[in-house]
Amino acid sequence: MRIDPIVVQVRRFSRFRPKRLVPHAVSRRLRRFYAAARRQWRRSLQFRVVGITLLLSAILVSAFGYTVASLISRGVLRTQVDTSEDQILRGAREAAGQLEGYTQADDPGLPGKMRSVAIDLDRSMDIPDSEVVILRQGTTLGNTASPDNGAATVMQQSSMRRLRESVVGSRSGTWQQIETLDVGQGPTRFLVMGTPIITGGEPLELYYLLPLKAENDLVEFVALVVTVTGVALVALLALIAATMTRLVVKPVRVAARTAQRLSAGLLDQRMQVKGEDDLARLAAAFNQMAANLQRQIVRLEEMSRLQRRFTSDVSHELRTPLTTVRMAADLLFASREDFDPAAARSAELLQAELDRFEDLLTDLLEISRFDAGFAALDAEPTDLAPIVRRVAERLESLAERCKVPLRVEAPEDGAIAEVDPRRVERVLRNLVGNAIEHGEGKPVVVTLAIDEAAVAVTVRDHGVGLKTGEEKLVFNRFWRADPSRARQTGGTGLGLSISLEDARLHGGWLEAWGAPGKGAQFRLTLPVRSGDRLVSSPLRLVPDDARADEAALIGETP
Template identity: 30%
Template sequence: MSERSPGRLARWLAGLLPTLRIRLVVVFALVALTAAVSASGIAYWLTRDAVLTRAQDAALDDFRKSMEDNAGELPRSMECGQLQDAAEKMAHTTQNYEVVLLGEESDGTRCVAASNRKAFSASDVPAALRRAVNEQRKVEGSNRHPYHLYWQRTTGSGGHPYLVGGAKLIGEKPTPSGYMRKSLDPEQKDLTSLAWSLGIATALALVAAALLAQVAARALVRPVRRLSEASQRLGEGKLDTRLELTGTDELAELSRTFNEAAESLQTRVADLSSREESSRRFVADMSHELRTPLTAISAVTEVLEEEQENLDPMIAPAVQLVISETRRLGDLVENLMEVTRFDAGTAKVVLDDVDVADQITACIDARAWLDAVELDADRGITARLDPRRLDVILANLIGNALKHGGSPVRVSVRTEDDTLVIDVSDQGPGIPEEVLPHVFDRFYKASASRPRSEGSGLGLSIALENVRVHGGEVTARNADGGGAVFTVRLPLYGELPEDEESDEGRERR
């Protein structure tokens, strides 16, 4: 579970921050913010402690000295007036604090003397501090100063901060105790100004980090973008694409690796293209070379076929075998030549307005399939197609259905929007599922599942290529009730791919 958590976090961040530039800016900003906040926080707390410590030490030292000078020699049988005079004298210092003195007259009367009765009184002294002073001990929440001086920081009404200190005069009991209260508002204002300054500095550091991150991201993303564009061009077949090498960092090494991979790919593709071209040229040359002797052989077989009834019955089967195999060899040569034209990209399409039903009827009639084919096509369906290539498509599909599925073969025609749809279905056992993906492959025969075919294995692939040059598609499937169904989809108005449209087709359009 813990091993997959970083992956989920990375995917979540990738979804939240889709581009590399945004991620870099955010990371830079977070690092800068963390560093600035940490530095500002440390600086603030160190400065705060120094400012408050300096202020309280100065005030407490002055208070201690003032107590020694003004209240340390109070007589034991003092009067409340004397205590009040001492309190007022103690308050007149440069530290500007308020004073409260607590004592007793000789008759036990309790005396409370305050330098400013309206602002500071004995009730304003924290109870914990008063107990610490009276018991001469340190308690939680207060601190002890030399000469038994205690202090505590408190917050008064309105949220104003104060420093409250107290001590008991050393002498015989009853000994008066004195308390001072100094406002820390000036120090608090200074600290607030410091906090604002640090906040502004943090914001400026964040902005500066964002700007630097933009510059760094641009410098990092630019080579990555160049690599992406180069990869796209390479994928489009532009194998001469190369990246300019600059620097010695990891991105430069990645560019160098890309160039080496592109160079290797270009070399391999060139080698494969050369071999393919040689193979294609060999097939084309052999097909042409075979046509010359095949023409002579075909002429002889025609003569033999005419004289077949007058031949010796012992040699008649051999003559019939020669005739059928010669025709098969002729079909194979023609198919090979057609395939080489497709491979070379020289196959041309001559478009014309074709009545589909008439064209299918002509194809069936020319091959004497009228009794074996059921046609379901309305008259008047016109499409802009190449009649010769449509005939090749229909002949191969219907012939394949008759060979492997038997008769009757059903051919149905319909239109869907701007598409002509032709279905060729048979009554056979169908096509095995493992064979379906390969039925249009060249020289592929499913001999294990169907009777031996006398074809070349090129008929369906030639039909596929003829459909493609029209800008259409052909698919194969099994019908629910049994049998195979080949479906041809062709554009009604001759919308061909630009790179496959012939010059002759353009002129006629």
């Protein structure tokens, strides 16, 4: 018969697998429980208050219960000791009287008399399971000449050397200690008391073994009562803490939920005010704050709406007179050669300023669409390489006037992504135009790259650069790095703001980097598929030459 070794291995593994997985499963559950408890401790004020109350009340109740049990145990034992002292002293006197006639240590009647006296004393105590032992004072624990008594043997074999030494070395008084002995009925706690028997003959020792079963039962009962009472008290304190904390935490939770709804835009949310206590005043103050915020937000929204409407209306209304002025200006510009030099220069300036004014109106209309939320994305699969080259070609004349070399680095096989080509071209036109204007005659490099998830374009110039913190300010409306520069230089002041909104409309990034004297670099990153979330860019924001300079300053390899 052929046995498949693979089957044997599988069966063997399945047989021992549960034994290996049980500890791991338990530890995994413990870790989950610990993690859940930590999470609840961080998030719930009520859980923390109840937990601290439980801990502190458990400590206090435990200390109180231990103190009460100790006091009761000591009191019961002290009563038993006092009673036993009187009994053993009377027994010692009675035994001394009965054994007074035995003056010789080798008297053959002495052992029998010691047994009878011990039996009489045991009966006279009338205590169940008690033992009375009479020993000769000269005997040792290992070699006794005491009567044949089982309790005596147990006592001599137990740890009672200190008690015997105290009894042997004294002529008066009693000594006691508590021992756990087995005299035939199992291990039992005994109060062992000893005293010397003063006779005219050989010195003897009298020991009472008094069981503490009743006292132990009483102490255990008291401990049980204290424990049950303590547990009930701790549970009651926890319930009270949970109830009282809930009365305080519930309005706070309601306030938190109301604040979340307010932050979500539900400005009509309010807290319910009940009573006249501190929580009611808190709710009233919260409602007053919410009402004030609602009024301020509504007022600001109305002002923003009026501002957007004013910008849009002005932009549209200026179109009609601008068209008429444009017609007249075009006619003057076409006939400038027939004018004297001053009039011809005026016609050229009028044409340039009309172009700039028309660009400003276009930008204002576009930014008003973004503010109103009317901007729409018309995305389609587009190759960005021709767009980048087309933008560079159209700005070549501006680069020649500014004496700025312009270079484009794009993949030969193109870079296709789902974008709005009109908006992307506008963004690139703004970025490349700004780089040329601030390039100070140094090269401007436009780089295009693509990977599986994103496409990126960087525009690098080597001009004045940006100071620390200005990489965020460049996208603000009408912001200028150098306020002293003439307003005739640069564009309308809205180009980068519109470019940032175009990038956000695509779900992309528009970022800037710059350093004084090292130029600046702008990076546009867009998802390859419209609607995807960006996590990285195929191009670095900080250019390689700047990273090499920084590494050289700190002595590292870039």
